[in-house]
Amino acid sequence: MVKPTEAELEILQVLWENGPSTVRFVNERLSMKKRVGYTTTLKIMQIMTDKNLVRRNEDGRSHIYRAVMEREETQGLLLDRFLHSTFGGSAMKLVVQALGNHKPSKDELEQIKELIKQIEGGSENGIHS
Amino acid sequence: MVKPTEAELEILQVLWENGPSTVRFVNERLSMKKRVGYTTTLKIMQIMTDKNLVRRNEDGRSHIYRAVMEREETQGLLLDRFLHSTFGGSAMKLVVQALGNHKPSKDELEQIKELIKQIEGGSENGIHS
DNA sequence: AAATATATACGAAAGGATTCGTAATTACAA
DNA sequence: TTGTAATTACGAATCCTTTCGTATATATTT
CATH class of the missing domain: 1.20.5 (Single alpha-helices involved in coiled-coils or other helix-helix interfaces)
Structure with missing residues (x-):
């Protein structure tokens, strides 16, 4: 699995919390916490698609994105990495x-x-x- | 405090484990786990000096580096960040x-x-x- | 149909991390 | 003193992340 970056993690949090969402919705949620442009969110979600961190339904005009991995699975993986890098395992x-x-x-x-x-x-x- | 990067953390681990050390020693330790050039390790330790993550004694020809922060203090800080970014706090x-x-x-x-x-x-x- | 709003696609700039080649410096040995 | 080895200093290349401007496509409204 590819390690999600900070920005990618924030987006995953939104998807885990709210289920499959549009870019606009995700961007609105992120905007509650910090200033971030729409195309910035879009771009990152496109990159996440390439990395297979999310998948999208391209039927309508606005695509619907969903997280590929379960929250707990991802957290477990990141925990392992963190454990190793910071606490020597x-x-x-x-x-x-x-x-x-x-x-x-x-x-x-x-x-x-x-x-x-x-x-x-x-x-x-x-x-x- | 500045957030140490992955590479910097690896170096801090060595310093915490073994106490004040030379670049050569640190590099040899790192080399046990992964291939890494001497000047690469040196460069990162110099950057860490700028960031005030380590200090060095420049008396002899080869400088002796030591971690500025205690292991537990740093781990606590990183834990907080990780907690927030990955487990929503x-x-x-x-x-x-x-x-x-x-x-x-x-x-x-x-x-x-x-x-x-x-x-x-x-x-x-x-x-x- | 034309204008407007909204979406995605694309590319590039900026900043940081990492890596390493090469130069300059210092110590020591022959 | 001269040469050799080891060290630090410097700068550049590369890669990744983040950000956003602009172009293009699609829908909606008038």
Whole structure:
């Protein structure tokens, strides 16, 4: 898979959030966060088409773009890269940093505990498998 | 702080691992992982000096470079950026992904549990603060 | 049909990262 | 001192990302 650039990631976020969209819609969403010209967004989405990061339906006059990969799949891939480049591959160190820097709420802590239980009980095919 | 590029990060990893080093040493370390010319490494380390990512002692003939920022500090900064660009700022989602993708060992699980206890016990004053 | 609005296509400019060749400098050995 | 090896300095080439101007195509309105 090709690594999406910053700008490409922003566009993917919009597509993941809202489903298949036109260039105009994506550009409007991006414009809420930063100034960006229409043709700039268009160009990047065309490049993303070449890279096979998105596909488009060219039926109507305005094409409809959709993300090729699922959000979680892409995030997983990028996480791997980041893990390797910045934390030398140690997932633990990353998790510790993340938990340390962004104190999770009570709810979130429960969520993590739950996840840990799942992992620990993983070999016994837990109650909620 | 300036965001280190990929190549710069690789060099920082070497400096963090081994402490202050010469260009030659860094280049030899990098060469273990990928083909890279001596002057390429030199050039990047010079650029890093301009960006104030590293400082160098120019006493001897061969300069000794050292990282300006601590490893953890830099990692924290990069983590924030990554969190924002890829996970929309949700530390939880990142942690869940990381734990899901890289099943931690028993020891590591204990480590996380310990960390959670610390966080939970950390704010004795005001359960609902 | 003509004018207007909106879409895509294309290309090029600007900026940054990476790579490396070559020159200049310094140290050391013969 | 002269030559050799190793180091830093400099600049240019290449590649990628981002941005946008302009051309072209298509639809819509009057």
